[in-house]
Each structure stands twice: as structure tokens, then as C-alpha cells.
Amino acid sequence: MILPPGTLLQQMYFRERLRALAPGRFVEVGAGQGVVSKTLLDLGWSGRAYDLNADALAVAAEANRAAVCAGRYGVQQRDWLAAADAEPADLVVSCMVLEHLADAEEARYLQRCCAVLKPGGIGALFVPGCPDYWGTEDEVAGHFRRYTFDGLRRAIEAQGLRVRHVAGLTYPLSNLLFPLSELLVRRAERHKLALSAAERTRVSGNRAVPFKTEFPPLLRLVLNDAVMYPLHLLQKLNARNPRSMVIYAEFSR
Numbered sequence: 001m002i003l004p005p006g007t008l009l010q011q012m013y014f015r016e017r018l019r020a021l022a023p024g025r026f027v028e029v030g031a032g033q034g035v036v037s038k039t040l041l042d043l044g045w046s047g048r049a050y051d052l053n054a055d056a057l058a059v060a061a062e063a064n065r066a067a068v069c070a071g072r073y074g075v076q077q078r079d080w081l082a083a084a085d086a087e088p089a090d091l092v093v094s095c096m097v098l099e100h101l102a103d104a105e106e107a108r109y110l111q112r113c114c115a116v117l118k119p120g121g122i123g124a125l126f127v128p129g130c131p132d133y134w135g136t137e138d139e140v141a142g143h144f145r146r147y148t149f150d151g152l153r154r155a156i157e158a159q160g161l162r163v164r165h166v167a168g169l170t171y172p173l174s175n176l177l178f179p180l181s182e183l184l185v186r187r188a189e190r191h192k193l194a195l196s197a198a199e200r201t202r203v204s205g206n207r208a209v210p211f212k213t214e215f216p217p218l219l220r221l222v223l224n225d226a227v228m229y230p231l232h233l234l235q236k237l238n239a240r241n242p243r244s245m246v247i248y249a250e251f252s253r
Contacts, residue, residue: 034060168244
């Protein structure tokens with residue numbers, strides 16, 4: 001799978017953060033096609049992924065087949081917020097999930113993280129940042145909001161959790177690519193606007209946007225960690241930039 005440039009930058013940052021932690025048990029909420037799960041599994045973690053989208057979970061299971069066969073990874077098509085038997089975890093992570101939740105559900109998500117995290121455990125979130133960049137992709141995906149640094153911090157702390165780390169990611173690359181992204185999404189996915197917000201959220205893991213989520217094999221020559229590394233350093237230098245289109249946060253009980 002060839003990852004989009006923004007996703008590559010996010011996972012490069014996440015991988016660096018994870019290297020300071022001893023591998024343990026994770027839960028990924030809204031796992032989509034299992035990209036974040038793979039980052040964790042490759043670093044020795046084990047865990048379970050939840051999503052409402054059966055097609056996306058099938059891709060996640062196939063992408064992480066070795067871990068599934070080894071009993072280190074499993075997928076479940078169910079709502080983690082409604083699961084009565086959610087297991088304790090050292091890490092609860094979600095990538096582009098919180099913005100799909102109405103205010104009451106957002107609070108319930110964070111409360112549930114507080115309940116299932118083991119002592120010393122960490123919650124990690126990737127969310128879309130900078131409301132100025134609200135666009136077609138947000139509408140198509142069924143988003144409720146884009147976050148600011150302060151807004152995300154307030155949401156986390158309102159549930160009695162402690163924010164450990166916040167950083168803006170993908171600046172300036174995502175900002176420069178935003179007009180092209182909007183054009184590609186409108187062409188490929190505008191029909192999804194006819195769906196209900198709930199259905200748009202459910203199918204948000206099913207993306208087939210040429211040159212946005214799908215790339216010809218030749219682009220693997222540039223869409224890889226080695227080539228993207230200078231942009232990774234640049235995003236780290238701009239981690240406090242309020243124009244960052246992705247915000248990463250860690251929190252604990």
C-alpha cells in the first residue's frame with residue numbers, strides 16, 4: 001500500500017513518539033485500513049482494532065496478516081463506545097475519529113479512554129486541525145469540526161484527563177496541497193454528500209481518490225520515509241504552527 005504524503009508524515013512522527021514507550025497492549029478505535037495498527041505492530045505492540053466498516057477492516061486484517069496469524073492482532077466490526085467488554089490497554093489510539101463524534105459522543109470517547117487505560121497508559125489522537133481549512137473532504141467524511149490546539153486541549157481536560165503532548169503535523173505540505181486535494185475529492189467523492197452524516201462516517205474508510213488516496217506504483221519512489229524525511233523535520237520545526245492541518249495529542253489519566 002502506498003500511503004499519501006500526509007499520512008506518511010503522521011506515521012513518521014507517531015513512530016518517533018512510540019520509541020520512547022515499551023511495547024504493550026493497544027486498542028485502535030476507528031482503525032480503517034489498519035495503517036496505525038501496522039505502525040504499532042511493527043514496533044512490537046499487540047492489540048485489537050475496532051471499526052464499523054467491514055470492508056476497511058478486511059483490508060486492515062490482510063495488511064497485518066502475520067500479526068493476525070500470530071495471535072497478536074484482531075479486528076472487530078463494532079462500536080467501541082458501546083462495547084461492554086472493552087479490554088484494558090496500555091495505549092488507546094485513534095486517527096481521524098474524534099471529529100466524527102458529536103459533542104456528547106466526543107466526551108464519552110474520552111471518558112471511556114479514562115476507564116480502560118491501565119495505570120501509566122496513554123491515549124493518542126490524530127485529528128484535523130485549523131478550522132480555516134474546512135472543506136469538501138470534511139463534508140464528505142461527515143466531520144463535526146476541525147480542531148485548534150486550545151480546543152482539543154479543553155476537550156481532553158474537561159474529562160479529567162491530563163494532556164501530555166500536543167503537536168501540529170504536516171505543515172506546510174498539506175497546506176500547499178490543499179487546493180489540489182479539494183479538487184480531487186470533489187471529482188471523486190462529491191456523490192457521498194447525498195448520504196446521511198452517519199453513513200458518510202461509516203464509509204469514510206473507503207477511499208478511492210486517484211492521486212489522493214490511490215497512487216500509481218511509480219510514485220513509491222517518492223512516497224516513502226527516506227524521501228519524505230526532510231519534510232518530517234520541517235513539520236517538527238512547525239509543531240506549534242496554528243495553521244497545521246493535523247493535530248496530534250497524547251493524554252493520560
